[in-house]
Amino acid sequence: MHNEFVDEQLNERLARTGSRLTAQRREVYSVLLQKRDHPSAEEVFIRAKGRMPDISMATVYNCLDTLVKCGLVKQVHHDRGATRYCSNMNEHHHFYCDECGGTYDIDTDPEAGHPAMTLPNGFRMRSFEIAFSGLCPQCAAKKRHK
Amino acid sequence: MHNEFVDEQLNERLARTGSRLTAQRREVYSVLLQKRDHPSAEEVFIRAKGRMPDISMATVYNCLDTLVKCGLVKQVHHDRGATRYCSNMNEHHHFYCDECGGTYDIDTDPEAGHPAMTLPNGFRMRSFEIAFSGLCPQCAAKKRHK
DNA sequence: TCAATATTTAGAACAATTCTAAATCCAGTC
DNA sequence: GACTGGATTTAGAATTGTTCTAAATATTGA
Numbered sequence: 001m002h003n004e005f006v007d008e009q010l011n012e013r014l015a016r017t018g019s020r021l022t023a024q025r026r027e028v029y030s031v032l033l034q035k036r037d038h039p040s041a042e043e044v045f046i047r048a049k050g051r052m053p054d055i056s057m058a059t060v061y062n063c064l065d066t067l068v069k070c071g072l073v074k075q076v077h078h079d080r081g082a083t084r085y086c087s088n089m090n091e092h093h094h095f096y097c098d099e100c101g102g103t104y105d106i107d108t109d110p111e112a113g114h115p116a117m118t119l120p121n122g123f124r125m126r127s128f129e130i131a132f133s134g135l136c137p138q139c140a141a142k143k144r145h146k
Numbered sequence: 147m148h149n150e151f152v153d154e155q156l157n158e159r160l161a162r163t164g165s166r167l168t169a170q171r172r173e174v175y176s177v178l179l180q181k182r183d184h185p186s187a188e189e190v191f192i193r194a195k196g197r198m199p200d201i202s203m204a205t206v207y208n209c210l211d212t213l214v215k216c217g218l219v220k221q222v223h224h225d226r227g228a229t230r231y232c233s234n235m236n237e238h239h240h241f242y243c244d245e246c247g248g249t250y251d252i253d254t255d256p257e258a259g260h261p262a263m264t265l266p267n268g269f270r271m272r273s274f275e276i277a278f279s280g281l282c283p284q285c286a287a288k289k290r291h292k
Numbered sequence: 293t294c295a296a297t298a299t300t301t302a303g304a305a306c307a308a309t310t311c312t313a314a315a316t317c318c319a320g321t322c
Numbered sequence: 323g324a325c326t327g328g329a330t331t332t333a334g335a336a337t338t339g340t341t342c343t344a345a346a347t348a349t350t351g352a
Contacts, residue, residue: 020348020349020350022348022349040339041339041340042339057340058341058342061340061341080339081339082338082339082340083339083340
């Protein structure tokens with residue numbers, strides 16, 4: 001997962017915002033590419049520490065910020081929980097499992113356009129996000145067997 | 147806005163969860179009915195203090211919690227900002243203005259059903275919420291005149 | 293190699309919220 | 323009308339997630 005190609009991409013993107021490619025930024029980004037389960041900053045910190053024991057929490061926040069600014073990572077918010085980070089930059093929405101708390105990407109159906117909902121006059125929409133909630137496949141299956 | 151009818155409704159709802167109707171709960175609820183601009187707990191506190199100078203922040207949080215639990219009020223979250231409170235219990239979504247930060251209710255079009263988006267197999271959806279962002283009518287108008 | 297600038301770091305500061313424990317209030321009984 | 327038990331309110335401490343600060347370190351380009 002940490003290879004020349006990723007590095008090049010990363011470097012190019014960082015350069016656009018005048019930022020440098022550092023070991024910490026590479027590590028943080030690779031954590032996000034490795035397991036796309038929308039970890040919080042804390043979780044990224046723990047995972048990054050595995051291979052880079054001296055990395056600090058502040059640096060994790062800094063790196064995540066930088067990656068967001070250069071468009072390689074997106075923040076995901078749900079309720080008032082900690083910010084989660086997502087390296088899937090395709091247009092998509094999120095499903096939040098009520099049972100296990102997991103967050104899942106829901107790809108936007110390319111043929112379905114905007115939500116079937118008309119905004120009142122005067123509003124100018126720039127974007128929209130749909131937050132689905134319910135049971136994820138695993139939790140739904142468990143429930144059925146009870 | 148603070149009348150016998152509202153009181154009765156309020157009392158009945160509170161009773162369902164074994165809660166009592168108190169002056170503070172009435173005041174907090176009436177703040178939310180009065181100006182439906184999705185105030186934060188802090189803002190509710192400031193407004194409530196106007197007519198009830200001894201009310202405390204902790205009580206405002208307690209009352210809001212109670213009102214949420216008995217189904218008279220909904221929490222609204224946007225990004226990692228403070229929780230906002232909404233006394234509109236009809237099904238609706240929210241529009242967040244990028245310019246002024248205002249939150250607006252967007253009624254669900256009754257004839258348009260779910261968002262035109264299919265969940266992958268196995269997910270069991272309980273509900274969904276759409277967060278629109280862009281410019282509210284006022285801010286859109288200002289932009290156009292520049 | 294050196295200077296200028298960017299980055300990392302630990303820890304302090306901060307904002308929103310929840311917790312704690314004591315004071316107060318209230319509904320229903322005696 | 324006073325009394326009792328549980329609910330409620332309150333101030334302040336504690337917690338959580340995040341941002342800020344200032345010093346140490348790393349990196350780039352001359």
